[in-house]
Amino acid sequence: xxxxxxxxxxxxxxxxxxxxxxxxxxxxxxxxxxxxxxxxxxxxxxxxxxxxxxxxxxxxxxxxxxxxxxxxxxxxxxxxxxxxxxxxxxxxxxxxxxxxxxxxxxxxxxxxxxxxxxxxxxxxxxxxxxxxxxxxxxxxxxxxxxxxxxxxxxxxxxxxxxxxxxxxxxxxxxxxxxxxxxxxxxxxxxxxxxxxxxxxxxxxxxxxxxxxxxxxxxxxxxxxxxxxxxxxxxxxxxxxxxxxxxxxxxxxxxxxxxxxxxxxxxxxxxxxxxxxxxxxxxxxxxxxxxxxxxxxxxxxxxxxxxxxxxxxxxxxxxxxxxxxxxxxxxxx
Amino acid sequence: xxxxxxxxxxxxxxxxxxxxxxxxxxxxxxxxxxxxxxxxxxxxxxxxxxxxxxxxxxxxxxxxxxxxxxxxxxxxxxxxxxxxxxxxxxxxxxxxxxxxxxxxxxxxxxxxxxxxxxxxxxxxxxxxxxxxxxxxxxxxxxxxxxxxxxxxxxxxxxxxxxxxxxxxxxxxxxxxxxxxxxxxxxxxxxxxxxxxxxxxxxxxxxxxxxxxxxxxxxxxxxxxxxxxxxxxxxxxxxxxxxxxxxxxxxxxxxxxxxxxxxxxxxxxxxxxxxxxxxxxxxxxxxxxxxxxxxxx
Numbered sequence: 248x249x250x251x252x253x254x255x256x257x258x259x260x261x262x263x264x265x266x267x268x269x270x271x272x273x274x275x276x277x278x279x280x281x282x283x284x285x286x287x288x289x290x291x292x293x294x295x296x297x298x299x300x301x302x303x304x305x306x307x308x309x310x311x312x313x314x315x316x317x318x319x320x321x322x323x324x325x326x327x328x329x330x331x332x333x334x335x336x337x338x339x340x341x342x343x344x345x346x347x348x349x350x351x352x353x354x355x356x357x358x359x360x361x362x363x364x365x366x367x368x369x370x371x372x373x374x375x376x377x378x379x380x381x382x383x384x385x386x387x388x389x390x391x392x393x394x395x396x397x398x399x400x401x402x403x404x405x406x407x408x409x410x411x412x413x414x415x416x417x418x419x420x421x422x423x424x425x426x427x428x429x430x431x432x433x434x435x436x437x438x439x440x441x442x443x444x445x446x447x448x449x450x451x452x453x454x455x456x457x458x459x460x461x462x463x464x465x466x467x468x469x470x471x472x473x474x475x476x477x478x479x480x481x482x483x484x485x486x487x488x489x490x491x492x493x494x495x496x497x498x499x500x501x502x503x504x505x506x507x508x509x510x511x512x513x514x515x516x517x518x519x520x521x522x523x524x525x526x527x528x529x530x531x532x533x534x535x536x537x538x539x540x541x542x543x544x545x546x547x548x549x550x551x552x553x554x555x556x557x558x559x560x561x562x563x564x565x566x567x568x569x570x571x572x573x574x575x576x577x578x579x
Numbered sequence: 580x581x582x583x584x585x586x587x588x589x590x591x592x593x594x595x596x597x598x599x600x601x602x603x604x605x606x607x608x609x610x611x612x613x614x615x616x617x618x619x620x621x622x623x624x625x626x627x628x629x630x631x632x633x634x635x636x637x638x639x640x641x642x643x644x645x646x647x648x649x650x651x652x653x654x655x656x657x658x659x660x661x662x663x664x665x666x667x668x669x670x671x672x673x674x675x676x677x678x679x680x681x682x683x684x685x686x687x688x689x690x691x692x693x694x695x696x697x698x699x700x701x702x703x704x705x706x707x708x709x710x711x712x713x714x715x716x717x718x719x720x721x722x723x724x725x726x727x728x729x730x731x732x733x734x735x736x737x738x739x740x741x742x743x744x745x746x747x748x749x750x751x752x753x754x755x756x757x758x759x760x761x762x763x764x765x766x767x768x769x770x771x772x773x774x775x776x777x778x779x780x781x782x783x784x785x786x787x788x789x790x791x792x793x794x795x796x797x798x799x800x801x802x803x804x805x806x807x808x809x810x811x812x813x814x815x816x817x818x819x820x821x822x823x824x825x826x827x828x829x830x831x832x833x834x835x836x837x838x839x840x841x842x843x844x845x846x847x848x849x850x851x852x853x854x855x856x857x858x859x860x861x862x863x864x865x866x867x868x869x870x871x872x873x874x875x
Contacts (some may be wrong), residue, residue: 250681254674255667342668346661347718350630351682352654352725576634
């Protein structure tokens with residue numbers, strides 16, 4: 248059974264290995280240069296008081312490879328689900344070859360278990376290897392700003408891609424088994440996978456560990472917008488901030504009065520129609536406003552990664568279990 | 580007579596439709612059995628139940644004394660070639676033989692490669708590029724080389740041209756003689772099976788209409804032609820299978836163990852094809868009432 252699985256899966260495996268090898272070469276060539284550039288420009292920019300320029304220059308390095316990596320990490324798990332998962336059984340059912348495979352001296356359970364096991368492990372290994380290389384290569388970029396805690400970066404680093412790949416693969420197999428046709432199963436896999444992953448990233452991930460709440464005096468350097476028309480009414484003061492906590496994922500931020508109310512009252516006298524921006528911010532500074540941050544600190548990166556990966560692996564296992572049950576009981 | 584296949588009240592439902600219902604059947608060992616019936620009679624469903632590709636909705640089925648596909652050992656004892664002889668179109672002929680060798684503990688590599696060589700198949704050829712006849716031969720080779728005790732073939736020759744049909748059946752018969760196995764092959768055309776079968780089962784609307792050795796069937800069925808009369812007035816031991824009347828003449832197909840002495844009838848033998856057609860064309864109401872099995 249192992250031989251047959253390998254024989255049927257050979258072309259895909261070789262293609263994936265080739266792609267990974269190409270990427271490894273590109274990373275091996277550019278990676279050390281990137282690390283060196285980071286060490287000599289961004290890491291030392293504070294001494295030269297020119298960080299924004301250094302960061303901008305650094306971030307525009309290898310921009311083609313950067314966008315390729317983004318695209319690849321975004322697409323890889325979905326591609327695994329579509330091209331490895333969905334056809335695994337759907338293609339057999341479509342061509343009727345299960346009527347050949349299931350009458351050999353191998354039980355259907357073993358047939359499916361070996362296929363699921365080998366192709367599933369290959370999926371996870373491919374995604375893991377890809378993520379390992381990308382995480383290493385992107386390391387210097389990820390030390391800037393929110394870095395790897397940024398929601399879109401988080402799902403492309405560390406071990407979560409392994410969980411995504413396992414889930415996408417199992418989802419593809421399940422869709423193929425239920426729909427019994429390869430192309431519709433591929434479409435269904437993509438739709439469900441995209442919905443689950445984006446829903447999870449948007450709604451669930453931030454609350455995997457209860458986020459931290461931090462209340463502190465308003466940091467005027469984070470204020471990005473002031474004006475009239477705050478939450479309390481058309482004539483109330485509006486202050487918006489963009490917090491800059493290195494390496495942290497900010498869920499939400501708000502500005503309150505010293506008493507904790509989000510209605511900041513009427514604008515101070517320094518913020519009239521004819522006052523300057525500088526006078527207005529100075530007047531706001533005298534109000535003793537407070538800021539409330541809800542965030543996940545960067546130190547929780549690996550904890551969040553493990554939780555998310557575990558959840559996706561559990562989903563994949565549940566789907567695989569369903570496939571086994573369905574193949575033994577229902578399908579013919 | 581030991582049975583290779585025993586079905587008791589066997590039924591299979593797809594959603595609301597019964598593809599096979601209340602089928603009771605005994606297939607004897609050591610014979611080449613033809614399973615004949617019109618399209619939709621439940622032949623494919625019956626064979627799929629027999630190899631465990633389907634689970635019964637009702638009743639029981641036993642193949643070689645065990646539940647189909649119950650274990651690897653049970654799977655190894657039964658060979659099956661599904662309708663249209665499915666093969667992996669991306670794999671070569673040699674790959675298929677390796678597949679068979681890896682998946683079957685009783686695999687006979689010599690038989691397999693001999694057959695492939697005799698058939699003139701190129702081992703490096705992809706199965707997808709083979710003709711229908713070659714594909715059927717490849718599938719048969721896979722089924723034979725696992726050394727089964729029972730070989731089930733679902734419409735093996737339906738999609739083949741007459742020459743490929745003859746070659747396929749010839750190859751099958753040689754293997755049957757060599758390996759001494761029991762064979763069940765289904766078809767909706769009795770002409771396909773006439774030359775190779777020594778036992779015949781006619782299945783119409785899930786019911787066994789008649790089952791028996793071909794020689795015995797031939798000996799006990801007669802075509803009677805004579806002046807018009809009511810078939811109900813025939814002797815007790817003469818069962819009317821089909822009747823047609825003109826104004827003055829009556830033609831009957833009857834089954835009887837005893838010789839026919841009535842001088843009013845012109846008695847002639849019934850060809851196997853006409854015999855089967857007579858059973859197939861009985862009205863639906865008749866078909867629900869199964870005939871007794873003719874046994875020796």
